[in-house]
Amino acid sequence: MLTLRFILKNLFRHKLRNSLTIVGIAVSVLSFGLLRTTVDAWYAGVEASSATRLVTRNSISLMFTLPVSYEERIRAVDGVTIVSRGNWFGGVYIDEKDFFPNFAVDARTYLTLYPEIQLNEDQKTAFLRDRKGCIIGVKLARRFGWKIGDPVTLKGTIYPGNWGMTVRGIYTGRDKGTDETQLMFHWDYLNETLKKSSPRRADQVGFFMIGVANADVAAITALAIDARFQNSLAETLTETEKAFQMGFVAMSGAIVAAIRIVSMLVIVIIMAVAANTMAMSARERLGEFAALKALGFGGGYLALLILGESMALASIGCALGCALTFPAASAFGSAVSQFFPIFQVSTLTVTLQGASALVVGLVAGIVPAWRAQRIGIAEALRRIA
C-alpha cells in the first residue's frame, strides 16, 4: 500500500505537467478511437453483408446496366433461390448537401432477400400496394422529420425530373450494421416512367441481388451466372455481396490507409510526449533514487516506481480518452451520418485503445527505469550535493 501511495503521490508531484500529459494521452486515445471508428464505418457495408447473397452487375462497370430479361435466366441457374433487381437512383432531396442513398428496387423480392430491413406488416402491405410509395430508414426519417404518409420529391440526377413519392414505411435495422439512412422505392415506378420519358433507358437494371441456398455454393453459382452471359452484349460480373461492397471500399483504399497511418502516428507522438515527461520526472529524482538505493532498495523497486507512475499516467489518460470516445463518436456520427450511416465504437476499438495506452505506459517508462537501475549511488549523491 505504501508503494502504491508512493506511486500515486509521485504522479501528482508536478500537477500541471502530468495533467497536461494525461490530457494529451486522453486526446490521443480519443483521436485513435475516432479514426479507427471511421475506418470501421468505411467497412460497415462489408460487415453487414450476407454470405448467401450475390450481386450481379455489368462486367464493364456499375455505370453500365443489364437488360431486365437477364432476371429469368439468372433465376434458372442452379443454387439460385431468389432474384431481386435494383438501380442506384442518385436522387437529390432539396439540395446536394442533403444527400442520402436512394434506390429503385423490386420491392417484394428485395424485402424477402433483405430480412434485416424490419418493417411492420401494415407498412409493408401499404408499400407494396402503392407503386409511388417508398420506405425510409428510421435515421433518415428522424433527420428530415418525415412520417408515414408524407410526400417526398427527389430531383433526379441520373434520371432527370422530379420524382414524387409517398412515405409508406419506416424501417429499422435488425442488426447493428444495417444502414437506416436509405430510401427505397419501386423499380416499376422508375421503369414505367422511363418507358414514357426515355424508352431507350427502360428495362435496364443496375444490379441484380441474388439469394443462394447456402454460402458453400455461392462461388460456383457466381461462376455459373457469369458463364451464362459470356460473349453476350452485356457480360456480367457476379460476386458475393461482401466482395461487391469491398469494391467500393477499395476505391477509397488510399484514404483508409492514410487514416490508419495517422491513427498510429497519434499514438507514437503521445508515446514520445509521455516518455519525455517520465524522463524529466526520473531525472529530477536522481537524488531520491540514489537515497533509496542506499537504503537497500534494488533497481527492481525503482523500476516499479517509474513504470508504475508511467502506467498510471497512461491508464488515467486512456480511461478518460475511452470515456470521451463514446459521446464524441455519437456527435461525430450524427454530423457525418450522410456519409457514414453506421458509426459505432466497436469493442475491438476500445480494446486497442487500452492496448495502445498500455504500450505508451511501458515505452514511456522503460528507458527512465533502466537508467534508474544503473544509477551509481555515490556518484548521484555527489552530483546532487
Place this chain on the structure above:
Amino acid sequence: MSVPTAPAGDGSASPAIDIRSVSKSYTRGQQIVPVLQDVSFHIARGEFVALMGPSGSGKSTLLNLIAGIDRVDSGSILVGGVDITTLSESELARWRSRSIGFIFQFYNLIPVLSALENVELPLLLTPLSARERREHAKAALALVGLSDRLDHKPSELSGGQQQRTAIARAIVTDPDILVADEPTGDLDRVSAGEILDLMAGLNANLGKTIVMVTHDPRAAERAHLVRSLEKGLLIDDNGGDGGGNGNADPALHP
C-alpha cells in the same frame, strides 16, 4: 543468495569496521585521480568516529566505501565480520538495508511522503506487516522527538526536523552502524547542536557505531575519535601518515 554472516565468536572483541589497505581512484577523462591510498584502520563497536579533512581528501569516499555504496579498487573492508568488498550488488543492497543507517547532509527525504511514510519506507524491505511497520516508524519518530509531526511533509518541517526524520529513518531498521555525511552541514548552530546531541544519545544509549564525515570542529568534538585524511592518506593529528595502523592515532575527544 544470502548475505554472509559474521563468524560466531566474541562480537565485542572484533572491530565493527575493519578497513584493510583500501585504495580508490576515479577516472576523469584520461586522468586517473587517486582518492584513497592504502588506508587501513578499524573502528570498534559502539564507537563514534569523525572523519575530517579538507575537501577532496577522500573522507566522503571512505564513508561511501564503508557504507557499501561504492567499490574499492583494492583492499578489503570488513563490517561486522563481513567482507563487503566481495558482495554482489544485490547482496550489498540487502546488507545495507540490514546493517547500515544513512544520514545525509541534505536529508534526502522523499518530498511527497509524510514524515511517517518516509521513516516507514526502509521497513518495506523487512518482513514486517503494514501495522508493524507503522508502529516501528512511530516509535523511531518518537525517539527523535517528532511524535507530533507524523503527517507533515518534509517541506512542512524545519531543517533540523527534517534531519531528525532522516535519523529516524536511519535507525528504524535497527542497524548496528550509522554513517553520516556532514549531518549538520545544512543546519544552523542550534539545530546542529540538537542533531549532534541526538546522535551522541543514539551512540551512548543504543550502542550504535557512528561514522561521521564533517568539516565542523564542533561536530568532531562530539566524537570519541577523530580520523583525519589528507590527499587520500590517513594522517595523525601531527600531520604524519597514519595509513598503517589507525589505532595508534590519537583521539581528539574533549
